[in-house]
Amino acid sequence: xxxxxxxxxxxxxxxxxxxxxxxxxxxxxxxxxxxxxxxxxxxxxxxxxxxxxxxxxxxxxxxxxxxxxxxxxxxxxxxxxxxxxxxxxxxxxxxxxxxxxxxxxxxxxxxxxxxxxxxxxxxxxxxxxxxxxxxxxxxxxxxxxxxxxxxxxxxxxxxxxxxxxxxxxxxxxxxxxxxxxxxxxxxxxxxxxxxxxxxxxxxxxxxxxxxxxxxxxxxxxxxxxxxxxxxxxxxxxxxxxxxxxxxxxxxxxxxxxxxxxxxxxxxxxxxxxxxxxxxxxxxxxxxxxx
Amino acid sequence: xxxxxxxxxxxxxxxxxxxxxxxxxxxxxxxxxxxxxxxxxxxxxxxxxxxxxxxxxxxxxxxxxxxxxxxxxxxxxxxxxxxxxxxxxxxxxxxxxxxxxxxxxxxxxxxxxxxxxxxxxxxxxxxxxxxxxxxxxxxxxxxxxxxxxxxxxxxxxxxxxxxxxxxxxxxxxxxxxxxxxxxxxxxxxxxxxxxxxxxxxxxxxxxxxxxxxxxxxxxxxxxxxxxxxxxxxxxxxxxxxxxxxxxxxxxxxxxxxxxxxxxxxxxxxxxxxxxxxxxxxxxxxxxxxxxxxxxxxxxxxxxxxxxxxxxxxxxxx
Numbered sequence: 373x374x375x376x377x378x379x380x381x382x383x384x385x386x387x388x389x390x391x392x393x394x395x396x397x398x399x400x401x402x403x404x405x406x407x408x409x410x411x412x413x414x415x416x417x418x419x420x421x422x423x424x425x426x427x428x429x430x431x432x433x434x435x436x437x438x439x440x441x442x443x444x445x446x447x448x449x450x451x452x453x454x455x456x457x458x459x460x461x462x463x464x465x466x467x468x469x470x471x472x473x474x475x476x477x478x479x480x481x482x483x484x485x486x487x488x489x490x491x492x493x494x495x496x497x498x499x500x501x502x503x504x505x506x507x508x509x510x511x512x513x514x515x516x517x518x519x520x521x522x523x524x525x526x527x528x529x530x531x532x533x534x535x536x537x538x539x540x541x542x543x544x545x546x547x548x549x550x551x552x553x554x555x556x557x558x559x560x561x562x563x564x565x566x567x568x569x570x571x572x573x574x575x576x577x578x579x580x581x582x583x584x585x586x587x588x589x590x591x592x593x594x595x596x597x598x599x600x601x602x603x604x605x606x607x608x609x610x611x612x613x614x615x616x617x618x619x620x621x622x623x624x625x626x627x628x629x630x631x632x633x634x635x636x637x638x639x640x641x642x643x644x645x646x647x648x649x650x651x652x653x654x655x656x657x658x659x660x661x662x
Numbered sequence: 663x664x665x666x667x668x669x670x671x672x673x674x675x676x677x678x679x680x681x682x683x684x685x686x687x688x689x690x691x692x693x694x695x696x697x698x699x700x701x702x703x704x705x706x707x708x709x710x711x712x713x714x715x716x717x718x719x720x721x722x723x724x725x726x727x728x729x730x731x732x733x734x735x736x737x738x739x740x741x742x743x744x745x746x747x748x749x750x751x752x753x754x755x756x757x758x759x760x761x762x763x764x765x766x767x768x769x770x771x772x773x774x775x776x777x778x779x780x781x782x783x784x785x786x787x788x789x790x791x792x793x794x795x796x797x798x799x800x801x802x803x804x805x806x807x808x809x810x811x812x813x814x815x816x817x818x819x820x821x822x823x824x825x826x827x828x829x830x831x832x833x834x835x836x837x838x839x840x841x842x843x844x845x846x847x848x849x850x851x852x853x854x855x856x857x858x859x860x861x862x863x864x865x866x867x868x869x870x871x872x873x874x875x876x877x878x879x880x881x882x883x884x885x886x887x888x889x890x891x892x893x894x895x896x897x898x899x900x901x902x903x904x905x906x907x908x909x910x911x912x913x914x915x916x917x918x919x920x921x922x923x924x925x926x927x928x929x930x931x932x933x934x935x936x937x938x939x940x941x942x943x944x945x946x947x948x949x950x951x952x953x954x955x956x957x958x959x960x961x962x963x964x965x966x967x968x969x970x971x972x973x974x975x976x977x978x979x
Contacts, residue, residue: 398883405779406786410793413855417796419819420808432817481702488695497706502962503714504912506938507955510720510948511713514729534709537702565691595801597915602943612803612915619807619922626811633804644799645792651799652791655856656863 420637424630431626446631454628456635459614463636466525466600466610467593470532471586478537479582482544483570487553494545500538505598508534513602523605531599536589543588543657547581548574580650587647588654594640611636720952727946740953750929750937751954755961758933761846762910766903768850773857773902774895778887780858781865794855802852806919809848810835835920841930848916853909857902864898865891904969911962914939934958 423431425442450456485494512531513522521527555577559569597612604613615636618629644651690697721740725733744751780790797805812819813834821831834844872894876886914935917925924940925932932940938958941951 402779402784405775406784406790409776409779410790413793413797413851416805416808416812416851417800419812420804423811431811434817434822437819437822477702477705480698484695484698490695490699493699493703496703496710499710500706502908502966503710504935504938504955504958504962505914506935506942507717507952507959508709508713510729510942510951511716512709514716515712530709534706537706541702565687567687567691567694570694591799595799595803595915597801597803597918598939601918612801615803615807626817629807630811633801633807636801636804640799640801641796644795648791648795651795652859652863655798656860 417637420630421634423626424634426627428625428627446627447635449628450631450635454614454617454632456611456614456632459609459611460635460639462525462604462608463594463610463612464639466528466532466608467590469525470529470536470593471589473529474533474536474540474589475582475586477533478540478585479544479575479578480570482541483548483574485541486545486548494541497538497541500534501542509599509602516603522603523608525608527603528600528608528610531603532593532596535592535596535599539589539592540585543585543654544578544581546657547578547584551577583647584650584654584657587643587650591640591643591651717952717955720948721956723949725948725952726950729948733949736949740949741957744950744953744957750932753929754932754934754937754954757842757931758911758935758958758961761842761849761913761933762907764846765849765853765910766907768846769854769857769906770899770903772850772854773861774899776854776858777861777865780862794858797852798855798859800852802915803919805848805852806916809844809851810920813844838926838928838930841921841926845917845920845931848920849910849913852916853906857906860902860905861895861898864895864901868894900969904966907965907969908962911935911965934961 422438422440424446425444426436426440427443427445430436430440481497484490485497512527516522516527551574556566556569556573559573560566564572595612596610600610600613604610611632615629615632618625618632720733722735722737723733724736724740725731776794780787780794811817815821815831815833815836818834820834825831833840835841868891872890873886876890881889912935913933917931917933917936918939921931923944925936929937934954935958938951938954941947941954
């Protein structure tokens with residue numbers, strides 16, 4: 373994301389040339405546009421957090437939109453009465469293990485596909501991104517329930533690996549593509565085996581790429597809903613599924629629901645804030661090469 | 663003492679010594695291409711190929727009730743039923759295409775605007791970037807729930823805001839006519855940042871020379887965007903449309919979170935994905951749902967082919 377080309381200095385433009393109105397008005401317009409963008413993107417999230425701090429009576433009172441007496445009652449309810457902490461741990465465990473295993477499988481695969489330009493093989497892995505998940509779920513459910521695996525962590529981790537792996541292969545392929553071959557080759561000239569060169573030279577050099585791929589895979593696994601909806605059991609429920617406990621046909625406990633939504637979203641946002649650079653480079657991987 | 667401890671380390675650090683490689687390691691090195699790639703490919707293939715073949719088979723049977731129950735082979739009858747179904751299937755196709763088309767247009771236009779705003783350095787850039795990133799990583803189900811509160815007809819913030827401008831309250835997600843458009847709005851809110859980031863990456867990798875040349879030739883800002891930046895950005899725009907389009911066709915989380923099973927009581931937001939999910943897991947109509955899924959899959963492949971086909975043709979030219 374680094375900008376390599378500096379802008380021409382202000383003095384570089386001939387001072388006498390009259391600049392068109394659009395150019396003069398632009399800085400002001402840009403500031404306004406940026407503020408509007410930020411407000412539009414953040415306000416709903418702020419609204420969610422505000423509602424989670426209100427009592428259900430205050431949520432129904434439009435005069436208390438922004439000014440109200442905050443309470444942590446909803447969070448206490450969510451985390452104690454509804455066993456939410458267990459779901460947080462479930463979500464974390466599933467996302468963490470599936471990301472780790474996907475890295476173990478995906479990084480060597482991406483390396484091989486990049487070095488030996490196995491585009492058709494890469495397509496097999498990327499197919500996983502294209503197929504609608506529902507078409508896989510019925511057969512999976514059938515097989516895994518026959519194996520008595522539905523409701524266990526293994527099947528959830530497997531299904532989330534299915535989300536993480538193509539992402540990791542895609543990102544790491546781009547990463548290896550842009551890595552110079554010479555380092556490895558000189559290591560091989562020095563007597564390392566090709567696998568040894570991969571292990572000792574290439575892998576340590578691609579830590580940043582693996583971090584990018586891993587963080588992104590973790591986020592997508594944490595947010596995944598459909599697979600867990602069908603394949604998780606009462607003990608392995610992940611947060612996005614558990615959130616529906618607050619919705620009943622009769623009425624919705626809005627305060628509790630918003631607290632639950634905040635509990636799902638906040639951890640991943642904290643991750644995003646700290647790993648901003650990696651996430652952006654991961655999401656945009658491959659986009660600039662066309 | 664020193665020499666004995668150093669001995670193994672130096673052997674590791676100084677590779678020139680020809681290593682006595684085992685037969686296995688020699689074999690592994692020779693076949694590393696497939697040794698590395700195969701595990702991931704087998705994993706994905708096992709989880710894809712069997713289900714796909716099975717779905718294709720189920721679509722030719724009358725399987726329902728339980729997947730374990732014996733199903734009768736009925737040929738293309740499901741396809742005839744589904745393709746002539748104008749109450750559920752074709753409206754779902756229409757909604758899927760409409761949803762994808764509309765969100766793509768808005769996401770690309772807004773995404774381009776945001777990318778252009780962020781293109782040149784400015785004060786407070788970090789904060790804007792954070793704001794752009796947050797909707798993107800927010801859990802879609804939670805996002806659906808959040809908008810459900812905001813769009814609630816009675817207590818929602820949305821009606822409060824439009825009330826300030828004297829606009830009468832709208833039913834939003836609760837309305838039969840407005841629900842689909844409201845879910846589109848939510849999708850645009852969540853995924854425009856993704857398109858913006860991809861386009862921004864494209865913009866920053868553009869070479870500056872054409873811009874400078876156009877500036878010297880006296881092109882206005884608008885002209886430079888329209889005749890220089892945009893044509894150069896087309897490959898990136900297509901990548902963004904492709905990535906986002908595949909996911910938009912498959913949208914599930916937001917629709918399920920805001921309208922529940924079956925896309926609401928009038929199926930007002932029932933897209934192909936939601937329809938197939940309901941057929942499979944609420945009504946256990948495996949045969950029909952497999953048929954819908956196969957057709958859905960063909961639609962996705964078709965859209966992808968249309969987009970990438972155009973791209974390749976451009977590359978050849």
